[in-house]
Amino acid sequence: MISAILLGFLFAILLVFAGKFFKGKFAVLSSLIPLGLFVYFLQFIPEIMEGNVVKESYNWVPSFGVNLGFTLDGLSLLFCLMITGIGFLVFAYTSVYLHHHKYLDRFYGYLSVFMAAMLGLVLSDNVISLFTFWELTSISSFFLIGFNNTQEASRKSALTALGITGLGGMFLLAGVIVLGNITGTFSIAEMLNMSPELIKGHEYYTVAVILLFGAAFTKSAQFPFHFWLPGAMKAPTPVSTYLHSATMVKAGIYLVMRFTPVLGGEEIWNTTLIVVGAVTMLYSAFHSLFRTDLKGVLAYSTISALGILMFLIGMGTTESFTAAAVFIIVHALYKATLFLTTGIIDHQTGTRDVTVLSGLRKVLMPVGIAAIIAAISSAGIPPTIGFLGKELTYEATMHAPIIATLLVVGIVITKILLLWAGFVAGIKPFQGSLPESLKDTKMPGPFMWVPPILLAVLSLVFGIMPFIIEGSLIKPVVSALGGESGEIHLALWHGFNTVFILSLVTIAVGTTLYFVLKPSAKLETAVGKLEAASPKSLMEKFNVGFTYLSSFWTRVFQNGYLRNYVFIIIFFLIGMVGYTMIGNTKFNIDPSILSNVSFYELVVFIIMCIAILFTVFTSSRLSAVVAMGVVGLTICLVFVFYSAPDLAMTQFSIDTLTVILFVLVLYRLPRYLKIQDHKMRIRDGILSLMFGGLIAVLALEVLSEPVNTEIGDFYAENSYIMAHGKNVVNVILVDFRGADTMIEISVLTIAAIGVFGLLKLRLKRTDRVQ
């Protein structure tokens, strides 16, 4: 499995070198990667059907309990098949959609990184690696939304999306760490094996749940975080299809489903999901009424569908899990189809304005067929799988644990509005008479129109023969969620009952609404007036305010004068450390235990004092620096006297280099200027004395603490046995705490690159921002 995940990353690296090859006429070959993965995951179906779980594990940081563990169960398999299956179609589709695009290779690179990250996300057993892949999907989504980086709107949407999903990522990290502390493990499988009471009764249970919800709701665009998703539609259509409808936005759904057996069942879990899901599905289904951009309609109906999924999972019954599992498949199939057909319309006619488009069936027949089937499936009309999904949803909602009647009304209204949205996106552009301006629209290449047809046909096939997915996908998913998979039986015809009547009502009202209410630009502007109170503009206002605050802050505290920085840092340090130390100092100096002062020490001490006085009172910068160097060297001598040769050596070299650096910098400064008046010198003098005094007290305080020799003893005893070295200091640096050193040298490198960049970067006159 790990090789399946790595394949996408490796392909992205390959594209850096072989980009030219995949940019030209061989672009479509790149779709072989997701196709291969799709076939690979298909072969797991028999094993998963028997109720087995496939596991793989690699050590990563075993001392922190972080393993690269991968688990393939029903839930992961469903997502893997969606990711690779739709991925295959999208890869092929892109080869025509972005035909001969200058950066097609880059696009494929981002797309395959995304695919790999998404696979990693749904296969991870370890929550830390799940988090890592989660962040990777956000980052690749950022690059894909901002793919048209010459447009400001694209860049802005990409940043908004990254901001919101990045915030969610932070929640996720915090959430999994809290969860790890509650359960004592980072493995989901081990969490499942624990007794649920232990987790749910824990005092931090609520915190963990809220944090995980924060992650899931931002990623899956739930109210009030939904607004990044319509913005993300600035991305090329294949991206909208793949990331922002079929896969990535379902990562939040996946997260909630994955943790349902661990954390679910409590009131806070179920109620929050139901309420947030219901608000989202209604709010955005209404919003879709006021869009004229096809992608806008689809974006809001996608958010609504995600709301339905949250809502279904929140009910927590076997019925609702089944409905959710079926609806994931339903939605992925019809929404991907509609996005792909919208992309074709956009690509061939150059517009997505639904008020302009009509009669396209005469020129884009096969595309129209796919779109209409998808619209029917989205409306839940038999014999498509959409009908099945809707029936199951109604059935589950009727047996909801709380306020069932109200919820049924809500879901029926949502479904009516979604039917309208589906018809507008799938039927409206192909209906009626063809306007003159669209007469010479041509069919695109087959790689573009075959994918939506395939998806549409699957909607039909699964609808007519639901047993194909019943055993292979739905049952394993439901049992992974902790439901009773034995009770499930999918069938198109459920008999003449309340649910069927509700279905009829939905279809009748929805179709009437479609003929009565046409999308118009007037409605869109009318609803635009309410924009001021939407979460999006509130967030934007907050951003503006925050930017103002931070520039004010910068003006005050970071005004570019080094002496101010140093003053502020030391001032606060004295304030805070000094405050905690008042009345807490325990040290006392016992003169009887002090060793005698030797002649050498006395000499060194006198030299040090002279050098310090010289530094303070000299009027030349250069001599001040040299005098500081003398102080440094005398400290080296002190280290030598008290047998710390390693420290002395390092201090000696560092001091030499510091003096050289100082001289190099000072050499470029103007001659000694009087930048301080008398008062400031006194102020600085007092501050320095206080700081020096504080450090001295601190050092004495450290000495008076009882010495804990355990760690020191461990290193001293084991450095030769375990690490074959006799120099304990060096063994700690390169072996026991080698990871720290690794990070330190990385920081050093970053610092050097920073200096190099700052001093060497000379922008061309034209590039300079005035």
Added chain:
Amino acid sequence: MKTIILRTASNYLLPVLLLFSIFILLRGHYLPGGGFVGGLIAAIAFVFHSFANGLKNTKSLLRFHPGFLMPAGLALSFFSGLSPIIFAGDPFMTGLWYHGHVPVLGSVGSALFFDMGVYLVVVGVTLTIIFTISEAP
């Protein structure tokens, strides 16, 4: 500071100091020393040479920009950390040791290569910063 005495001395001192820095690097496992100090000493050697002969001469002596030592060192350290995963299936940064005595060095293990990486990074970082600052207009 381009005096003849300093210039002549620096030509002899550079190799001696470099040799000394490597000696410090290698003895670090048993006695005071190590990659960090060794790297600093090597950097001082080059800085000294540039003081006596001018930056241009030192740069042409080096042939490549010292900045390239940084990624090289980082990579060496990182791969020495990875080596236990690749060769022994142990976790990242586990010490791998050659069981036997190597003349001059004593025992050889992944930690030695890690330290060499530190050495290279330190030389690269120090020289990059100092050269950049002294070249700045």
